Amino acid sequence: MYTAKARAVDGPHQPFHATEIKRRNLDSHDVLIEIKYSGICHSDIHTAHGEWGEVNYPLVPGHEIAGVVSDVGPEVTKYKVGDRVGVGCMVDSCGECENCRRGEEQYCHQGNVQTYGGVDKYGEPTQGGYSTHIVVTEDFVLRIPDNIELDVAAPLLCAGITTYSPLNHWNAGPGKKVAVVGMGGLGHMAVKIAHAMGAEVTVLSRTLNKKEDGLEFGAENYYATSEKETFETLAGSFDLIINTVSAKLDMDAYFSLLNLDGSLVNVGAPAEPLSVNVFSLIGHRRSFAGSLIGGIRETQEMLDFCAEHNIVPKIEVISADQIDEAYTRVLDSDVKYRFVIDVSTI
Template sequence: MPTVNAYAAPSATEDLVPTTIERRAVGPRDVLIEIKYAGICHSDIHTVRGDWGPQQYPLAPGHEIAGIVTEVGAEVTRHKVGDRVGVGCMVNSCKECANCLAGEEQYCLKGMVGTYGAVDRDGTITQGGYSTHIVVTEDFVVTIPEGIDLDVAAPLLCAGITTYSPLRHRGAGPGKKVAVVGLGGLGHMAVKLAHAMGAEVTVLSQSLKKQEDGLRLGADHYYATSDAGTFEALAGSFDLIINTVSASIDISSYLQLLSLDGTLVNVGAPAEPLPVNAFALIGGRRAFAGSMIGGIRETQEMLNFCAEHGIGAEIEVIPADKINEAYERVLASDVRYRFVIDTATL
């Protein structure tokens, strides 16, 4: 089994450290990818610190992966050596259940296999993109179109598809009013994508300190949720709200901002429950929904859409030895808007 350089967490309470991990040999339908860039997602921090449950360590996180194909198995037909490719939040599924057959592998009824910290079909624990190489079955590798640089493409594999999927599914477009809660790694992508789809976009953020950025990224309006008057002024305003915040917020207050038959979709994943007042739902036939990444087909659609509209993530590229510092800055909301690791520094 090939050994590659990586950064991994030895435990839930220790900093990530340089190490080596094993990758499986390239099988008949596998693709070997030389990783060029790996985004840092808030999910990485939640996972390695055990916020979402116990993990097996050492654990190399990372599910926003952009790189170049360097080897393919004998039966691979979708990719070839030299292709620009990406890997997102999953690397396998049963491929047989109704959801997989519908192209919604993220909702595999037998459980999709996450890119890191998950048990793969062969019983091994997956290790993620904070590494120089990864081996993935071709069905879970997407093509990064020309016109999107690999560094700004990496976060699209999670932050991009996580926001694109509910926007598409819920009909964001001309004539629709969309609000985005939080202007961070997910939120800034939601703003860019909703704007490109033709919706009228409003950012709802704790303060106005990122207002200039929000308007530059495509928002039409920007409000501070710390101002109680915001909830009065915007009551009943939105067809769709995308909540990108990975922390507990007063969901019922945000539900009141929906118009008749409006929907609030949660894509942030806080460790704490989010209580909902039933009257906030039934009073306007409103819906509170969730969404998790997207299937492989939709992820490719998202990448093609981003290439067509010139969309990439707003990033800060860092060397591997700044990963732990980056984690602390993410937790302090001190990044605009995604850290991306240059894996040549591993």
């Protein structure tokens, strides 16, 4: 067993504290990663606060992991010591169901194994990236391109793939009008990626406070949803809307912004149910969908795409002692645009 330093939380709304956790010995296809940086995702906060169901505390969150391979199992062929690698939101799946065989492990019929808050094939609870080391089977390790620094690579493993996947699946590109709801950690990545794909991008944010950033990231237009005339002006405008916010919105108002056959895709995950009037959909053959991260193959594709187009998140690097403060600031929308923990401070 390997001993790793970590930061854990013991219950909802409890402060993080320093601790040590055990990582399993390397199995034949396992990779030991020395973690350098770990991003903070809003999902970490929902889970740590117990908002998405029962949590097995103590919990070490973190599924935006970037580091370096420090050891490999005897049958590992994909990685070697010293490789720059990442780990995202899942660390295993059944590998045998139809979805896994299609490279869509996030939709595994048996349920994928979450990087933290899950149970691995050995029956042990999984703990995440707010730690110095992690052991992951090689098939769920990603290669980080050389021209992407490890600190900015970390959020790509969740925020990057969470937005890339629906943009890719719904064919964002030249001739498509795409709106992004929210300009936070997910939203700013959606803007950058959709712009690089060639789509015409519009940001829909509560206020115009981040307009300058949105235009810099590649948006052609930026509107405040707090202004009623926004929904009148933009009615029937978009082929695709990516909703990145984890809040209860007036979904019917946003459906009105879709054109014929337009789709609104939720990647934000509010804790409370959303209300939908079906007539908002059937009138113009509109679709309401969801999307969950991406498979391992698509995640690697996303990393390579970001490397090719020089796309990285805008981040603020913090020490491990600042995690609680960072959680508060995320909830207050006081971050531009993703916190990343310097794991050397753990």
